[in-house]
Amino acid sequence: MFLRFLAFLIPAMAALSVAARPETSLPPTVAKALAAAQIPSSAVGVVVQEVGATTPRLELNAGTAMNPASTMKLVTTLAALELLGPAYTWKTSAWSNAPLDNGVLAGDLVLRGGADPRLTFEQFWLLLRQVRARGVRQIAGDLVLDRGLIAAAEADSHFDDKPLRPYNVGPDALLLNFKAVRLRLVADADKQTVMALAEPEPVNLDITNLIKLRAGNGGCGDWKESLRADLSQHANRWRLVLTGSYPAACGEKIWNHGLLPHPAYIHGVFEQLWRELGGSLRGDVRDGAVPADARQLGEIESPSLAEIVRDINKYSNNVMARQLFLTLGIESLAERGRRPARTEDADAAVRGWLDSRGLRFPELVLDNGSGLSRRERIAAGNLARLLSVAWQSPLMPEFVASLPLNAVDGTMKKRLNGNGITGRAHIKTGTLEGVKTIAGYVLDRNGRQQIVVFLVNHANAGAAQAAQDALLTWVYESAR
Missing domain, CATH: 3.40.710.10 (DD-peptidase/beta-lactamase superfamily)
Incomplete structure (x- = not known):
């Protein structure tokens, strides 16, 4: 009887063993x-x-x-x-150790980067509003960028021969808005033109739009393939030249670019928003650290890590x-x-x-x-x-x-x-x-x-x- 049981059990176990193999x-x-x-x-x-x-x-x-x-x-x-x-979050803050008199900050404004992965244009505006609400109107010194949490070499990230593509943007302790400029392309069939509307509009960036409207009854297709963007530096300013043709059938499209070195991008967007808030900056932009005796003028917090x-x-x-x-x-x-x-x-x-x-x-x-x-x-x-x-x-x-x-x-x-x-x-x-x-x-x-x-x-x-x-x-x- 036992031998009969073994005769049944051994093949069954072998089958299970085979079944267990991937x-x-x-x-x-x-x-x-x-x-x-x-x-x-x-x-x-x-x-x-x-x-x-x-x-x-x-x-x-x-x-x-x-x-x-x-x-x-x-x-x-x-x-x-x-x-x-x-629930982990990142913080970006503004500091100064300069006296404030009648709206004039008699020294530098320091922005401390906390390596926030999603510091957007809108959040940055909220931070500058806090500074403005503290009574700061004119910054007599420099805009100082405290980017010390991440080594500068990490920002060099050209993965391929397309450095302006958003996916090629490198990390930075003061990464702002993914370093992106969003171009809204608008085809105007009546005027036979293509508008290129930028957001944000860094004040140190000049955009030359040479895109031609392409007529035709065909579809929109891979419209980016017929467009080109070239970025060049001229002293402390940057120039983006847009060329190529854009199909009229496309209507409105968004064309994103990762532009400028991190400090130049922050400077350009800061100046844009600060002027819109009624402020002015007399100095330049440079890297540095928050002074030990500085007081905080504003702070924003990122969404949670889960988000x-x-x-x-x-x-x-x-x-x-x-x-x-x-x-x-x-x-x-x-x-x-x-x-x-x-x-x-x-x-x-x-x-x-x-x-x-x-x-x-x-x-x-x-x-x-x-x-x-x-x-x-x-x-x-x-x-x-x-x-x-x-x-x-x-x-x-x-x-x-x-x-x-x-x-x-x-x-x-x-x-x-x-x-x-x-x-x-x-x-x-x-x-x-x-x-x-x-x-x-x-x-x-x-x-x-x-x-x-x-x-x-x-x-x-x-x-x-x-x-x-x-x-x-x-x-x-x-x-x-």
């Missing part, structure tokens, strides 16, 4: 889409694993170090939530991610502000946190924490492990809610709308030339959460979206 063959729909894109399976890293399971359901090249593009933001944002807490993380992941904001990464370095220093934080400080902080959570990623390469890098590396299997740890974290709700929701918002807004999967995948995306990645969670049709990671590193990676969407659909539909 599948290594891609689903047919995924394999077909990759073949159509001419991407070999050797160029992808894939993991599918149910939350709480001990082994993956599907695994391919999971241990290979790959460029994750913006899915690296998952590492930075989860580390920040757990190290800093969801900042949502912006970073939903919209894949690179400079915000870099600011957050360096904030981990700032807070890790034995004495905050003792010296400017550098990338290596942030790197050490993240690795220390990973170690504390039992996550050892020997292949991990952190360059700036945003994924806008040719150097950053992580394996698909370890990215899946990170997502597993995140799901067990007390801060899981804040983290998961920060991820783009398919067919609803962020970088997944236009993907996977229909077939029951709408709104069931929280997925961080990543794109670079030669890199296409996704990582996150899918709620399958049986109500189980599935971790999904799909990294593609190949010259044809730009064509990999169909394969990635096919995998997400397969995970949703093929629930066990």
Whole structure:
């Protein structure tokens, strides 16, 4: 009788053992889409694993170090939530040790940067209003910028040959408005002109608009491809020349640029707003520190880290991610502000946190924490492990809610709308030339959460979206 039981038990256990092993063959729909894109399976890293399971359901090249593009933001944002807490905020303030008499500040006004990732034009206006409300009208000295929390070298960030693109803006302790100038292009068919309306309007920036209106009955198409922007410096002023043609069918469009070095941008926007508030600045702009005997004239506080993380992941904001990464370095220093934080400080902080959570990623390469890098590396299997740890974290709700929701918002807004999967995948995306990645969670049709990671590193990676969407659909539909 016992032998009969063993005869039944041993094959059953063997079957369970086989079932526990991850599948290594891609689903047919995924394999077909990759073949159509001419991407070999050797160029992808894939993991599918149910939350709480001990082994993956599907695994391919999971241990290979790959460029994750913006899915690296998952590492930075989860580390920040757990190290800093969801209520963490940044502060930007105004100071002076000069006497104030009849509206005249007889000395310098100092702006102290707190490395705020989202110091907007509107918030900066509120800070200057506070200074104005304290009775300051004319600043007889200089505008001094205290940018000492972040090393100056970190601001050099030209990732490619497109330095004016917003994604190329580098971090700064006094990052203002993402260093952006928003150009609203307005086609006027009657006058056969194209207006370019700037916001903000830094007083040290001159814009020369030479854009021609292009007639035709065709659609708007990729209108940016026919436009060009060139920035040049002339003494203490800057000139932006706009050339090319703009289709009349486009109507109004927004064309964003990251312009000027950080100090020049702050100076130009400060002068614009300060004049609008009825103030004047007699001196120049320079770097410096808040004097020990200075008094505070105003302060503004950022939104909470939970909200900042949502912006970073939903919209894949690179400079915000870099600011957050360096904030981990700032807070890790034995004495905050003792010296400017550098990338290596942030790197050490993240690795220390990973170690504390039992996550050892020997292949991990952190360059700036945003994924806008040719150097950053992580394996698909370890990215899946990170997502597993995140799901067990007390801060899981804040983290998961920060991820783009398919067919609803962020970088997944236009993907996977229909077939029951709408709104069931929280997925961080990543794109670079030669890199296409996704990582996150899918709620399958049986109500189980599935971790999904799909990294593609190949010259044809730009064509990999169909394969990635096919995998997400397969995970949703093929629930066990």
